[in-house]
Amino acid sequence: METPVLIKAGETFRRTSPVQTDLTCSDGPHLFRRTSPVQMELTRVSESVIMSSSNHFTEIKRDKDGMKEGNDQFLIVISQVIQCETENKKLEEKLKILKGRDVHTWNVDEIVRRAKEELEQQLHAFLKDQEKLKEELSVQMNELEDTRRRYEEEKKKRSEEKNKFITSKKALEHEWLIIADLMVEKRVLNNKLNFLRAGFNEELKELESKVQNEKRVISDTHKRSLDLENIIKSLEAHYAAIADRTKQEVDRLNRKKIDALRQTSSQHEQKAHKIKGEMILLRKSITELQTKLEVQQTKEKELEIDLKQEGGDDAEITGLEEELKKKRDSLTLQVREHQKLLNIKLGLDLEIATYGGLLENEEKGLKHIHTGENLSVFGLSVYTQQKCSQHH
Template structure:
């Protein structure tokens, strides 16, 4: 049912009400009576019980004596006019509400049509996969690949770290072994240095002894020469004395020669023994000095070799320390890079999960809104159907009872003889006549 039809019904009802009021306006208090009652296409007749009934056939106009009629005081029922006004206002408010509902229904129908179109488009796309999900999946797959690469790099770096730790441990053990060797060599060096010092002291003592023996030999040689000179001098004196004692008839020359030979033999033997002892001592000291010199040279060579080994080990230790520091720095940087990459991957994963959660929440919110709109549409459809039924019922009621005329008529009971009315009349109570016009323009009256 449209809004124009409702307005047409209300306007026709108002016109009929005004016509009914105009029809009854002739019975005001200023009139002395009435000459007749016109009921348009239907008339009244009085039955045996005194009630008037509407007939389909027209009746002749009723002649009434004006002198017998008393003035009537007819008024329209105020409750009826108030109910009519209330019905008009209610119909207006219903029309306004219905118009607003119509606009709202049109808007909701447009929204519903748009949502149905979107739903058809979404259903026509396949299994409901949007274009955003493949992008998210591709991005997440890329992030997973990056995470796998990072994990592989981390595994590789962990292996390299373990290898480096093994190398560091090996170098550490080597370093400790070299430190132990160095300590042992330093101990050996100290021992050898002590031996060298003792050998040097022995050499110095031997040199001092050689000097002392040389001085002693020289002193003994001088003493021997002096004794030899004294002996020669004494022999010479003895020979003089012997020459003086020729009276004894001794062979002094032979004796002197024997003594001289004996002393010379003793001196030669002493000289030989001294020279042999000195030579043996000198040879022994020379041998010992050469041995000590050889040992000193060997010790000096060993000390130089130990010093070179110590310097080489120190350089190797410094290189190992530098390599260890570099490996530790590389390991720390690799761990930082790995942790940073893992943190970035986790952050990206969290961002993607948050974005996916937000997308799911938006989708759920849109579905809820769509469900709310569908529920609202269903409620509005139900309300519209209810109002349609109410309006159709009201339209049927107004169609069956569109014009209502109420008349108050004073009736008199008359006695007729041979078709003439007598002059005697008795007043009767007032009668309310309600004339109703139906949809097919037929009228019926009730009282």
């Protein structure tokens, strides 16, 4: 690409200075390149010949040297022009490329304005969030105070329930003592009844032996016929009266005993119903406490989340955890008390069932005693009548 530019520069130089053009045409290559070493050697030889031949050539040599210097300077100028043209072309190409590109205009003010608006919006949102968090914190503090108040109330209720449980336990122990006394009294009455039965049987045996002895004495000592009907009737009436009195006394004692047992059983049933009602109330209170505990657990979790988000207060969290632990302990104690009351209720039901069975057995025994006494009296009368008929 450089050679056409050099040729063009040479042509322009020829047009401007014809004298120099002829000289350069005679020396051809000097227009386009510097003198080579061979040419310089030839010039030196020619110069030496010229200097040796004549002084005329000195002037020619001087002119030639001046022309060489001018040619060299001209070549330097041409090279500079070529460089300038190439630089101009490069710059023109760069300008075209830059003009062809999309020019991006800087809009820093708009970016700063948008960033400022976004920061203002964020600040406004943060202020709103701060107000909301303050309100939520006040609400949470109020809820915390409410939970503390409820905890104090539950603590008081727990102490009251504990006192009630102690009183009911004392009443139950008193009832157990009463039951033990009744059992002892029952044993005493059974022993007394057995004693009366034994005495009645002994009296019957004695009566039979007396009647038989009387018969034998009369039959052995007296040969005449005696009228024993009145004696037998009087004896029958006497022993019937004794049997009636003993029967009435036994009936009265048994009725007293049955009434006492019925009263005690009714009292035990009433107490069992009362204990059942108390157990139902305790179950309801336990379910209520469990629901309250679940609500408190959910509130505690929410409080923990809020406190963790806001930085939290470790002392309040530990206090709530301790309160929750105490409530769990109180719940476990109430569940144990409930289990104890259930065991007591089962024991009372068993006692009521045993008392019912004992009452039925006593009633059956009394019926058998009454039938046995009637049979014994009837047998005595039949026996006396048979003896009298044999005697007659």
